[in-house]
Each structure stands twice: as C-alpha cells, then as structure tokens.
Amino acid sequence: MNIAEIAEMAGVSRAAVSRYFNQGYISDEKREAIRKVVEETGYRPSVQAQTLRTKKTKMIGVIVPKVASGTIGKIVEGVLSVLNEHGYQALLAVTQNDAKKELEYLTAFCDKQVDGVILAGTVFSAEHKRILKNLSVPVVIVGQQLAGYCCVFHDDYHASYDVTKLFLQKGRTRLAYISAILQDQAVGAERCRGFQDAVRDMGHGELAQRFVTASFTLASGYEKAGELLEKYRDLDGLICATDRMAVGAVKCLRERGIQVPSQVLVAGHGDAEMARALSPSLFSVRYFYEKSGQIAVQMLMEQMGHGEEARREVKLGYSLVEPEI
Amino acid sequence: MNIAEIAEMAGVSRAAVSRYFNQGYISDEKREAIRKVVEETGYRPSVQAQTLRTKKTKMIGVIVPKVASGTIGKIVEGVLSVLNEHGYQALLAVTQNDAKKELEYLTAFCDKQVDGVILAGTVFSAEHKRILKNLSVPVVIVGQQLAGYCCVFHDDYHASYDVTKLFLQKGRTRLAYISAILQDQAVGAERCRGFQDAVRDMGHGELAQRFVTASFTLASGYEKAGELLEKYRDLDGLICATDRMAVGAVKCLRERGIQVPSQVLVAGHGDAEMARALSPSLFSVRYFYEKSGQIAVQMLMEQMGHGEEARREVKLGYSLVEPEI
Known part of the structure; x- marks a missing residue:
C-alpha cells in the first residue's frame, strides 16, 4: 500500500494525500474521503520516506556517561518528558565514562542524521571541542559550562x-x-x-x-x-x-x-x-537535574528553529538541604 | 553528492558503489577507486535511504517504567552494551509507571519502524496483551514472565x-x-x-x-x-x-x-x-539485572533472524547477600 494507491482509492490526487499526512491545507470533502480509506486499509506513511523528504528524523541523540545513577536518571527523565511533548524521541547512548566512546557517539549520531544532540559530558578535551565544532546539527551540553556552546549547568x-x-x-x-x-x-x-x-x-x-x-x-x-x-x-x-x-x-x-x-x-x-x-x-x-534536562530540550528546539540567535548559557541555582533528624 | 555522482567520479557503475556501501562483492580495483572518491568527497550514504531500501532501521525501541532507578539503570546499561556491539542503537521511552503510556509507546515504536522492542514492563493488562500480539516486530520482555512471549526474568x-x-x-x-x-x-x-x-x-x-x-x-x-x-x-x-x-x-x-x-x-x-x-x-x-538486559538483546537479535524458533523464556538465578558488618 502506498500513497498512489490511497489516492486512487479515495479518488483524489497524490498531492492531496501527501498534504493530508503532512497537515497541509486540504478541503473537508477530500480529507474525509482520505480518512475513510486510511481507516479501512490501516495505511500508515513510512517514516523513512518522510524523513528523506523533510530531512528531519524527529530524533535527538542523548549521550550520557552512565544510566545507573540518580543524577543522570533525573536529567534523562527531564529530557524525555519535554522531547515527547514535542513529538521527538531520544536515541540514547551510554559511554561508561569513556571519553573515546563519547567522541564515537557524537560522530555516529551525525551519520544517523539525528536532528540534534544533548550531551551530558564530564570532561572536554581538545578532540571533543574539534568534533563539537564540526557537528552538522545543534548541540546542547548539560551539566557543564562550555564557552561558545548552548549549555545548561549548575552553580x-x-x-x-x-x-x-x-x-x-x-x-x-x-x-x-x-x-x-x-x-x-x-x-x-x-x-x-x-x-x-x-x-x-x-x-x-x-x-x-x-x-x-x-x-x-x-x-x-x-x-x-x-x-x-x-x-x-x-x-x-x-x-x-x-x-x-x-x-x-x-x-x-x-x-x-x-x-x-x-x-x-x-x-x-x-x-x-x-x-x-x-x-x-x-x-x-x-x-535541579530534571529541570536541566527539560531546559536542554527547549534550548535545542529553539536552536533548531533560530540557529545562532538561540545560543545561550544557562546557570541554574541550588538549595542547601539540612539533615532531617 | 549522491551515489550516481560517486560512481561517475570513480568510473564505476552505480551498482558497484551500492555494493561497496553494503559490503557486497566488488573487485579490489573498483573498491580502491571508490574508496578514494569517498575519502576525497567525504561522502556518506544517507541512512534513511538505506532504511527505505533494506527496511531495517538498525534501531531498537526500549520501554522502561523509569530511569532514575538503580535496577532499571542496570538493565538499560546491559541492553546498550550488547546493542552497540551489534551496530544497533536504542530509542528510549520512559513511561513513569503509566500503563497507558506504555501502550502508546508500543504503538509509536511500530510506526517508527524500529526493528524490535525491549519492554521492561510491570503490569500486563488485557490491552497490553492485545497490542503485544499485534506488534509487527519482535519483542522481548525483561523482568517479567509472560506466557507465549520471549522473556527474561528473575527467580x-x-x-x-x-x-x-x-x-x-x-x-x-x-x-x-x-x-x-x-x-x-x-x-x-x-x-x-x-x-x-x-x-x-x-x-x-x-x-x-x-x-x-x-x-x-x-x-x-x-x-x-x-x-x-x-x-x-x-x-x-x-x-x-x-x-x-x-x-x-x-x-x-x-x-x-x-x-x-x-x-x-x-x-x-x-x-x-x-x-x-x-x-x-x-x-x-x-x-542479575545487567545480564538480563544483555540476554534480552541477544534473544531479540535471534528472533529477528529466526522468528518463532527463537522464542523462549529465560529464568535467571540469584544469590543472597549477607550484611557486611
């Protein structure tokens, strides 16, 4: 089943079916005709074909040093909560605190053509900075301050x-x-x-x-x-x-x-x-780890829309926790 | 830059370039000619175009109830360590212990055409079973036993x-x-x-x-x-x-x-x-949480290759931990 067949069954043009799936303008009459055929056939457009056309994968690469850690867990939950609201999903990579793996994933994510990268980094070497500079997609660094990059970190x-x-x-x-x-x-x-x-x-x-x-x-x-x-x-x-x-x-x-x-x-x-x-x-x-993950996504989305103009460094506050007796 | 242009520059056919990128047979002479052009141009084949052709995304959907938990963290690290060895990546979804979200992600992952799903579930409702039955890709359940499904769990x-x-x-x-x-x-x-x-x-x-x-x-x-x-x-x-x-x-x-x-x-x-x-x-x-994640991936890979024949239930052992004084 493809768009041409759906179009034929609904008695509309292929362009109309395409607009239907991409939330473009389409008359109520045609929309209803297509909707019926889609419902009957259970047809769903191929995400990969959409990606080829729009050049967007709707996926964000998230690189973290480990997962079995409360801190990183909170950041990841913050990231996912906002990503999902925006209709994106997270490709997760865990580096086990290995800087070499961090570099590999940064490169690999670009090959996978994710729409952006969130990096919960720990150490930034010259090699890190070189690769970050050459990334073809926006990146936000979370938990660390790195001059010249979108980052959200703690005081x-x-x-x-x-x-x-x-x-x-x-x-x-x-x-x-x-x-x-x-x-x-x-x-x-x-x-x-x-x-x-x-x-x-x-x-x-x-x-x-x-x-x-x-x-x-x-x-x-x-x-x-x-x-x-x-x-x-x-x-x-x-x-x-x-x-x-x-x-x-x-x-x-x-x-x-x-x-x-x-x-x-x-x-x-x-x-x-x-x-x-x-x-x-x-x-x-x-x-505020969870918050930092949420802000990282918002900054990434803004960068994807506005580029350089969206670049900023965000330093979050903290509060002292006195012991409970 | 596309395959046709690479082929022209290297003086070979498009089919040869395609075989080059898909590890097919190709003469040493042609391989060298293509390698040079690829190196000079920095060309990389589009993953999405490959996906359309092979119908494989090389991505696995991983659904977990939360991340900020040592148990789940260990499972996820086990999953990622083996996935990456197989050249796959993980699309991670966190449900915040919300069964409705679990169902949404199961459906969403099929739309994204992941090659398989790993589900760290907690509760299996009738609706869960219905959706699991209709999944178009292999699934492995980790941490729970569910009759009729590939699962790895603990005693x-x-x-x-x-x-x-x-x-x-x-x-x-x-x-x-x-x-x-x-x-x-x-x-x-x-x-x-x-x-x-x-x-x-x-x-x-x-x-x-x-x-x-x-x-x-x-x-x-x-x-x-x-x-x-x-x-x-x-x-x-x-x-x-x-x-x-x-x-x-x-x-x-x-x-x-x-x-x-x-x-x-x-x-x-x-x-x-x-x-x-x-x-x-x-x-x-x-x-053995990390082990359960590793085994889940191995079972998934086997299912992707051999279908029904690969289905099994794996119950892992345990050991008692006496207090250290």
Missing part, C-alpha cells in the same frame, strides 16, 4: 562555597574535603574551588590544602575518609563532592565508632536518595 | 522463599513482610508468595497474613514499617519486596530506638547501592 561553585561557609559558621573549623577529579570542571574543579575560596575568605586558609581526590563510588568515599582520618585526627567536618562519596565516608566514620553528625559533620552534593536513607540524613545540596 | 519466588527460610532458621519467628502491589507479577506477587509458602512450609503458617503493601519508595517503606510495629509489637524480622522499601523501614526502626539487626533483622531485594550504604549493610538478594 557548583557557590553551592560548595555556601556549604563550606555554613560548616565554619557552625564551628567546624577542622574541616577536610573529598574532591572528584579536577578534569571534571563542574563536579571536580568548581566544587573544590568553592571549598577553597570559602575557607580562605573565612580566615581558615590553612584548610585549603586539606583535600583528597576520590572516584565516583561509595567504596572510594569510604577509603578516602579513612585516609583523611589517619592524617587529620582532629577532623570535625567533612565535605564531599558527591552524596555517593559522602555516604561511603559516613560508613567509614561510623565503623570506627565516630558519631555522625555530632563528632564529624558530613555533607555531600546532589540530594541523592541514598543520602536521605541515612539517619539522620546527610547534609546535602539540591540541584 | 523472584525462590529468592524470597530462601530469604524467609533463612530468617526463620536464624530464629526470627515473629516476622512480617512488606510487599509491592500484587499486580506486579514479579516484584509483587511472586516475592510475596515466596514469603507465604516459606512460612507455611517451615511450620509458621500464622505469619502468612502478616504482610502489608507499600509503593516503591523510601517514604512508603518508612510508613509501612511504622504500621507493622504498631500492630506486631513482638516483631523480630522484616522482609521487604525491595531494598528501597527496606532502607525506609530501617530508618523508621532506628528512629524509634530499635536496634537493626540485633532486635529486628531487615532484608530487601535487589542489592541496591543504597542498601550497602547502611552500617551494617542490609540483608539483600542480588539479581
């Missing part, structure tokens, strides 16, 4: 600054910090810089170097908390770049008989569900 | 049975159970039945009705644990259908000054990261 610096300041104001002046890798601009570098600037501004510059770097796991937070305890026996506060690290750290502290939060106050970032699982729950920072 | 019944038996053997004879909704065959009905059969088989039939139903959240586990404590003041063991519920329950118990695990031993299912965040960690069951 990681001030969030970390505020948590640190609050810890010092609470009298926790023998603080330490567990950082993520500094190549990760948002979660690594910006949050660590927030910690360092806050301790200096509050007159505790001696704390600025009291930090170690962990990977994004419970086990790593556990291990690094142990190292810090060996080194700083007077520790009374511990701020971690992510909730997952912080939950690992709390486990380490408790196993050594250290009371949390009375002896050591612990904070993370991200308002993860597992942070709320602790009793009392963790001190944390809420970022 | 929820025996896992729950074993946990319950172990609790009774440890002397926890004043048990209760927090169930998921029984319309969810795997996580709800099967796990609850495992609990009930185990208490009866072990001579504690009076416990079979000591269960309540919760939703899939921390807060619901917290609330239901409170209800059970009011009702069964002698409670010494609590088994929950999911780790998330169990973590909420532990929070409730601890806030009431009840020692976990010494006074009340608590178990969940799923070996979730948040279960390992507790000290000591939760008693749990490990299912």
Whole structure:
C-alpha cells in the first residue's frame, strides 16, 4: 500500500494525500474521503520516506556517561518528558565514562542524521571541542559550562562555597574535603574551588590544602575518609563532592565508632536518595537535574528553529538541604 | 553528492558503489577507486535511504517504567552494551509507571519502524496483551514472565522463599513482610508468595497474613514499617519486596530506638547501592539485572533472524547477600 494507491482509492490526487499526512491545507470533502480509506486499509506513511523528504528524523541523540545513577536518571527523565511533548524521541547512548566512546557517539549520531544532540559530558578535551565544532546539527551540553556552546549547568561553585561557609559558621573549623577529579570542571574543579575560596575568605586558609581526590563510588568515599582520618585526627567536618562519596565516608566514620553528625559533620552534593536513607540524613545540596534536562530540550528546539540567535548559557541555582533528624 | 555522482567520479557503475556501501562483492580495483572518491568527497550514504531500501532501521525501541532507578539503570546499561556491539542503537521511552503510556509507546515504536522492542514492563493488562500480539516486530520482555512471549526474568519466588527460610532458621519467628502491589507479577506477587509458602512450609503458617503493601519508595517503606510495629509489637524480622522499601523501614526502626539487626533483622531485594550504604549493610538478594538486559538483546537479535524458533523464556538465578558488618 502506498500513497498512489490511497489516492486512487479515495479518488483524489497524490498531492492531496501527501498534504493530508503532512497537515497541509486540504478541503473537508477530500480529507474525509482520505480518512475513510486510511481507516479501512490501516495505511500508515513510512517514516523513512518522510524523513528523506523533510530531512528531519524527529530524533535527538542523548549521550550520557552512565544510566545507573540518580543524577543522570533525573536529567534523562527531564529530557524525555519535554522531547515527547514535542513529538521527538531520544536515541540514547551510554559511554561508561569513556571519553573515546563519547567522541564515537557524537560522530555516529551525525551519520544517523539525528536532528540534534544533548550531551551530558564530564570532561572536554581538545578532540571533543574539534568534533563539537564540526557537528552538522545543534548541540546542547548539560551539566557543564562550555564557552561558545548552548549549555545548561549548575552553580557548583557557590553551592560548595555556601556549604563550606555554613560548616565554619557552625564551628567546624577542622574541616577536610573529598574532591572528584579536577578534569571534571563542574563536579571536580568548581566544587573544590568553592571549598577553597570559602575557607580562605573565612580566615581558615590553612584548610585549603586539606583535600583528597576520590572516584565516583561509595567504596572510594569510604577509603578516602579513612585516609583523611589517619592524617587529620582532629577532623570535625567533612565535605564531599558527591552524596555517593559522602555516604561511603559516613560508613567509614561510623565503623570506627565516630558519631555522625555530632563528632564529624558530613555533607555531600546532589540530594541523592541514598543520602536521605541515612539517619539522620546527610547534609546535602539540591540541584535541579530534571529541570536541566527539560531546559536542554527547549534550548535545542529553539536552536533548531533560530540557529545562532538561540545560543545561550544557562546557570541554574541550588538549595542547601539540612539533615532531617 | 549522491551515489550516481560517486560512481561517475570513480568510473564505476552505480551498482558497484551500492555494493561497496553494503559490503557486497566488488573487485579490489573498483573498491580502491571508490574508496578514494569517498575519502576525497567525504561522502556518506544517507541512512534513511538505506532504511527505505533494506527496511531495517538498525534501531531498537526500549520501554522502561523509569530511569532514575538503580535496577532499571542496570538493565538499560546491559541492553546498550550488547546493542552497540551489534551496530544497533536504542530509542528510549520512559513511561513513569503509566500503563497507558506504555501502550502508546508500543504503538509509536511500530510506526517508527524500529526493528524490535525491549519492554521492561510491570503490569500486563488485557490491552497490553492485545497490542503485544499485534506488534509487527519482535519483542522481548525483561523482568517479567509472560506466557507465549520471549522473556527474561528473575527467580523472584525462590529468592524470597530462601530469604524467609533463612530468617526463620536464624530464629526470627515473629516476622512480617512488606510487599509491592500484587499486580506486579514479579516484584509483587511472586516475592510475596515466596514469603507465604516459606512460612507455611517451615511450620509458621500464622505469619502468612502478616504482610502489608507499600509503593516503591523510601517514604512508603518508612510508613509501612511504622504500621507493622504498631500492630506486631513482638516483631523480630522484616522482609521487604525491595531494598528501597527496606532502607525506609530501617530508618523508621532506628528512629524509634530499635536496634537493626540485633532486635529486628531487615532484608530487601535487589542489592541496591543504597542498601550497602547502611552500617551494617542490609540483608539483600542480588539479581542479575545487567545480564538480563544483555540476554534480552541477544534473544531479540535471534528472533529477528529466526522468528518463532527463537522464542523462549529465560529464568535467571540469584544469590543472597549477607550484611557486611
């Protein structure tokens, strides 16, 4: 069954059938005739043929470092909720935190002729920037700021600054910090810089170097908390770049008989569900991950319509989450 | 730039260029001539044109109830790891646990002409079965058993049975159970039945009705644990259908000054990261979620090749996870 046959059965021109399926102008009489034939035959136009004609695939490539993570899960749900409203669907690629795979998918998506790309990136190498520059479709970066690109990200610096300041104001002046890798601009570098600037501004510059770097796991937070305890026996506060690290750290502290939060106050970032699982729950920072995914799609849609004019950088706020006792 | 122009520049026929791009037979001489032109021009064949010709989109629709969940995250990562090896990509749809959306996406994916569908379903209504029966492409169901369909699922019944038996053997004879909704065959009905059969088989039939139903959240586990404590003041063991519920329950118990695990031993299912965040960690069951995603793709690929002959039901095992102190 094809358009020509539908046209013949309905007694109209092929152009009329085409307009029918593409929401073009068509008389009520012809519309009704076509509708009847379509209903009787169950005919549906081929999406691929439409794509060849319109050059639009109605698909967006979404590249994320992993899926089994609350943070990324929220971003993806935000993306999908708005994409679907716009009649688009998401082609999802997971890179397992492998920068090489990120580059492969960026290239592959262009071959697949998606209409746009949303990239939840972590590290931007020179190669990333080269490929991003040459992308034939609009791209929005979510979770990281990258100059010259449409991006939506979080105010990681001030969030970390505020948590640190609050810890010092609470009298926790023998603080330490567990950082993520500094190549990760948002979660690594910006949050660590927030910690360092806050301790200096509050007159505790001696704390600025009291930090170690962990990977994004419970086990790593556990291990690094142990190292810090060996080194700083007077520790009374511990701020971690992510909730997952912080939950690992709390486990380490408790196993050594250290009371949390009375002896050591612990904070993370991200308002993860597992942070709320602790009793009392963790001190944390809420970022608007789902919102960032929604905004990313809106920006992408605007770029697809207006090009350069639509380019902007959006920095979202945050709120501190005090522990529930 | 199109195939005809490439053919002219390389001095070969259009058919030769087509065979070149479709891995057909072609002489070394012609292959080299075409390769040079392709390299010089940067030509890439249109995926949509290929699709029209081969009727294959090289895309698989993946429908999941949510993404921001460790369980689903692991399934999706398993699916993607194998899909990508096969040169396929995933179109992802999230239903937010809305059965109506599940039906919409099933229909929509057929319109998009994906080559197959993977459905991580929860509840199967008559409408589900009708639509599944009429799908024009192969489908694999993951996480649930559905007679007559390719599916890969977990031995929820025996896992729950074993946990319950172990609790009774440890002397926890004043048990209760927090169930998921029984319309969810795997996580709800099967796990609850495992609990009930185990208490009866072990001579504690009076416990079979000591269960309540919760939703899939921390807060619901917290609330239901409170209800059970009011009702069964002698409670010494609590088994929950999911780790998330169990973590909420532990929070409730601890806030009431009840020692976990010494006074009340608590178990969940799923070996979730948040279960390992507790000290000591939760008693749990490990299912092979990532593996189930991988197997789902392999079964789908086989179905796409061999049709009915490839249909099978695969039940995966489990292992009990004792708490780490």
